[in-house]
Amino acid sequence: MSRPPKSGLVLRGRERLKQDFTRAASLRETYPQLAELCIEFEFEDGTVRGPSPQSFRYFPAARGFFRYSCPCHSCDGEFDLSDQVAELVGVGRVQRSRQLQVFCAGQRAQENNTREACPICARIRVSAILHSKEHST
Numbered sequence: 001m002s003r004p005p006k007s008g009l010v011l012r013g014r015e016r017l018k019q020d021f022t023r024a025a026s027l028r029e030t031y032p033q034l035a036e037l038c039i040e041f042e043f044e045d046g047t048v049r050g051p052s053p054q055s056f057r058y059f060p061a062a063r064g065f066f067r068y069s070c071p072c073h074s075c076d077g078e079f080d081l082s083d084q085v086a087e088l089v090g091v092g093r094v095q096r097s098r099q100l101q102v103f104c105a106g107q108r109a110q111e112n113n114t115r116e117a118c119p120i121c122a123r124i125r126v127s128a129i130l131h132s133k134e135h136s137t
Ligand SMILES: [Zn+2]
Pocket: 070, 071, 072, 075, 076, 077, 104, 105, 106, 107, 118, 119, 120
């Protein structure tokens, strides 16, 4: 069984993702009000056995970086949750979560050098716990 090779484009994309990650500021700097953030992914690709679910938990010392490459190894797509996180944290409740469904916008490299649209759909749950401030009620 040979897996389709990773294309140069995919490798470059993931390399860039890594570099952006190392440049990201910590959560403490970006969202001082955030105590904990949890991001859970479930994937569907139209087959019975889709990619395994993934989940990420972040504490204030973690880097505030919320872009994830598609679980399909030959795909150049990524899921960017930066805006979702910013929105969620921006609302002033102590505990919040939201669910969204995102289709991968990437393309899969095929063995014969053609590309096809990635069929992966991610169901994502983002939950944030904020530091409780002085009682505001
Ligand atoms: Zn994909």
